[in-house]
Amino acid sequence: xxxxxxxLLGVLVVIVLIIGFVVSTYNGLISMxxxxxxxxxxxxxxxxxxxxxxxxxxxTTKGAAQYExxxxxxxxDARTAWxxxxxxxxxxxxVKAARQADPLISSVFSRLIAVAESYPQLQxxxxxRDLMVQLEGTENRVATARRDFNEAARLxxxxxxxxxxxxxxxxxxxxxxxxxxxxxxxxxxxxxxxKP
Amino acid sequence: xxxxxxILFLSxxxxxxxxxxxxxxxxxxxxxxxxxxxxxxxxxxxxxxSNLQAFEKKTSHEIVVVTVSSLGGDAIEAYANTLFRExxxxxxxxxxxxLFLIAIEDRKMRIEVGYGLEGALTDLETQYIxxxxxxxxxxxxxxxxxxxxxTEKIMEAVETEIVPVRSKARLPFKLSGQFIEAxxxxxxxxFSWLMSILARTKSWWLGGVIGGVxxxxxxxxxxxxxxxxxxxxxxxxxxxxxxxxxHTNPAHPAWWAGGAWHGWDRWxxxxxxxxxxxxxxGGGGSSSGW
Numbered sequence: 001x002x003x004x005x006x007x008l009l010g011v012l013v014v015i016v017l018i019i020g021f022v023v024s025t026y027n028g029l030i031s032m033x034x035x036x037x038x039x040x041x042x043x044x045x046x047x048x049x050x051x052x053x054x055x056x057x058x059x060t061t062k063g064a065a066q067y068e069x070x071x072x073x074x075x076x077d078a079r080t081a082w083x084x085x086x087x088x089x090x091x092x093x094x095v096k097a098a099r100q101a102d103p104l105i106s107s108v109f110s111r112l113i114a115v116a117e118s119y120p121q122l123q124x125x126x127x128x129r130d131l132m133v134q135l136e137g138t139e140n141r142v143a144t145a146r147r148d149f150n151e152a153a154r155l156x157x158x159x160x161x162x163x164x165x166x167x168x169x170x171x172x173x174x175x176x177x178x179x180x181x182x183x184x185x186x187x188x189x190x191x192x193x194x195k196p
Numbered sequence: 197x198x199x200x201x202x203i204l205f206l207s208x209x210x211x212x213x214x215x216x217x218x219x220x221x222x223x224x225x226x227x228x229x230x231x232x233x234x235x236x237x238x239x240x241x242x243x244x245x246s247n248l249q250a251f252e253k254k255t256s257h258e259i260v261v262v263t264v265s266s267l268g269g270d271a272i273e274a275y276a277n278t279l280f281r282e283x284x285x286x287x288x289x290x291x292x293x294x295l296f297l298i299a300i301e302d303r304k305m306r307i308e309v310g311y312g313l314e315g316a317l318t319d320l321e322t323q324y325i326x327x328x329x330x331x332x333x334x335x336x337x338x339x340x341x342x343x344x345x346x347t348e349k350i351m352e353a354v355e356t357e358i359v360p361v362r363s364k365a366r367l368p369f370k371l372s373g374q375f376i377e378a379x380x381x382x383x384x385x386x387f388s389w390l391m392s393i394l395a396r397t398k399s400w401w402l403g404g405v406i407g408g409v410x411x412x413x414x415x416x417x418x419x420x421x422x423x424x425x426x427x428x429x430x431x432x433x434x435x436x437x438x439x440x441x442x443h444t445n446p447a448h449p450a451w452w453a454g455g456a457w458h459g460w461d462r463w464x465x466x467x468x469x470x471x472x473x474x475x476x477x478g479g480g481g482s483s484s485g486w
Contacts (some may be wrong), residue, residue, distance in 0.1 A: 042478065105393030129319055133319055133320050133323045133482055134319055134320060136319075136482060136483075137479075137480060138319075140273050140480075141478055141480060142479075143273075143477040144277060144477075144479030145478065149476075
């Protein structure tokens with residue numbers, strides 16, 4: 001049994017192992033990337049649902065509540081800001097755009113609900129109460145979708161940054177993902193008053 | 197709690213990386229009815245359990261009831277979602293699960309709905325069920341009746357919802373821990389037997405063939421054709437080294453070339469509720485209190 005063949009075989013084993021590593025790491029990165037795209041799509045769905053409910057809210061309360069022009073303009077601005085998100089070409093650009101649109105949407109909601117609450121007779125309207133239930137449900141879904149996306153992004157980023165998968169990530173050009181966190185400055189805990 | 201406050205409070209969760217602060221699992225599932233707070237008498241619980249089991253057999257939807265004494269400071273939305281996912285309520289591919297959570301001391305309840313049932317069991321519907329069916333009984337302290345009636349309403353709502361339950365490679369048996377141990381034991385035995393055979397042959401192509409066959413089986417289940425190739429190569433190399441060793445030392449093969457029997461004495465405990473289908477929830481449903 002000559003030495004040359006032994007060495008050749010040893011090299012072959014190493015090559016096979018390396019190929020195996022490269023392929024499985026690359027595939028792992030790809031599937032994590034797909035997962036984050038999936039979760040981001042969920043976030044967009046829930047945000048869209050939220051925005052559609054804004055229109056519902058205005059419709060339902062139109063009879064009783066008076067909305068100032070500035071408020072209605074805010075609604076238009078929020079909708080435009082959100083429409084801009086899906087127009088962005090890359091996932092990271094979309095997340096950045098979403099981070100900017102989010103405070104606009106939130107403040108529209110706060111404004112609308114505050115106005116509606118100043119008309120106590122609305123509380124008696126079934127359609128209004130139903131809408132409040134739907135709004136709560138949607139807010140919860142939005143929060144859940146964001147958490148899920150951020151978690152998927154976190155795991156993907158970990159894989160991109162840790163050794164040894166970061167080598168493969170670098171070779172094939174996998175970029176880090178932005179997470180959908182609050183814009184700086186917008187993160188003040190609201191004063192919550194739990195009156196029953 | 198005023199709706200505005202509640203909505204603002206919920207939006208705070210959006211800012212926290214993990215809103216699962218303070219969550220302590222109530223335990224593992226014991227069935228479709230999990231009365232951790234101990235407020236449902238045994239006969240009522242058995243009755244509900246058989247109802248929900250029969251429902252699952254008929255429609256494949258998993259409707260789960262959980263009572264806990266306290267949420268431990270957690271918000272019921274976060275708690276319910278975490279529990280829902282921890283137990284995997286609903287079938288994995290269909291997400292057809294619903295969780296009715298009642299926190300006795302906090303006086304709060306929530307119906308959390310999986311993606312697959314959201315069409316039939318809308319947020320509004322879950323609120324009606326809580327308000328009109330469960331609430332009157334809960335206010336009187338009759339949790340048993342309230343929960344029973346509510347689960348009936350839930351079943352009514354989702355009965356007509358037919359979800360496609362897809363599965364990739366259908367295994368005809370359940371993968372319990374015992375089963376996996378048995379397979380592992382068999383695999384180790386088979387492997388050491390295989391080693392003894394391969395070592396005794398002078399040629400080394402047999403290893404490649406076996407590797408290829410195993411690879412083909414794996415590929416059939418995972419569609420990773422790449423692995424047939426890898427398996428074959430690894431089989432070839434493996435057999436080469438194994439054969440080589442035997443033939444240089446036929447009288448004293450290496451310790452790993454034996455076909456000895458290795459006893460495996462622990463079969464592990466089993467039994468208990470098998471758990472749910474691995475479904476998830478996106479946060480749908482609604483909460484209320486009494």
